[in-house]
Amino acid sequence: MVVGTVAFGVDIGILSTTVAALLAIVTPGDAKESLTNVSWSTVVLVGGVITYINVLVTAGTVEFTSEAIMEPGSPLLAVLLLCYLSGIVSALASSIGTIGIAVAIASPLMAAGELGVIGVAAALSISATVVDVSPFSTNGALVLANVDAEHREAFYRRMVAYAGLIVLLAPLAAWAFALLPV
Numbered sequence: 001m002v003v004g005t006v007a008f009g010v011d012i013g014i015l016s017t018t019v020a021a022l023l024a025i026v027t028p029g030d031a032k033e034s035l036t037n038v039s040w041s042t043v044v045l046v047g048g049v050i051t052y053i054n055v056l057v058t059a060g061t062v063e064f065t066s067e068a069i070m071e072p073g074s075p076l077l078a079v080l081l082l083c084y085l086s087g088i089v090s091a092l093a094s095s096i097g098t099i100g101i102a103v104a105i106a107s108p109l110m111a112a113g114e115l116g117v118i119g120v121a122a123a124l125s126i127s128a129t130v131v132d133v134s135p136f137s138t139n140g141a142l143v144l145a146n147v148d149a150e151h152r153e154a155f156y157r158r159m160v161a162y163a164g165l166i167v168l169l170a171p172l173a174a175w176a177f178a179l180l181p182v
Helices: 002-007 012-026 028-036 040-058 061-070 075-092 095-112 117-133 138-145 152-179
Strands: none
Touching: 002 012, 012 028, 075 095, 075 117, 075 152, 095 117, 117 138, 117 152, 138 152
16 A cells, blocks of 8 residues: 555555455455444544535635634633634544644734744644544544444443543643743
8 A cells, every 4th residue: 555655646545445345355254344343433423524624614614713713802812712612623523634723723813922822832732632532533533443342332432521521621721831821
């Protein structure tokens, strides 16, 4: 797959699907067993969330949110709101994509010079990545997909409870740590 993707520029999605199909033809028994262990709800969830985020970006949600967050008048409060927004969105999507969107939304705040650029970027990045324990985020979904099928439901419930706690507390902690004076 590496050679096909790097050397010949073949799309990794098409190549991986082709390799999976060839392996299924060569070893049908193993393929059937492998397919029963796939968490299809996780696959559909991640695909749906990625599509949803793309629709939000295309619809202009980033610009609208940027303007709405600037409304309170206090840059510190605006960054706190943006930290929570980053945490909530990232718990349902990719943290890398969320960081890119959050930094774009925060760029007017960072350009104003009232807050440190590094502190704002750090608070947003921490808020977006620490919530990856959510079973709805890309990383959390991958962890959940690798849990044995018999334990998946109980593990899922624990992940949701823990992720809820992290989404509630982590953005505030990241904001306080990165932006409030000591």
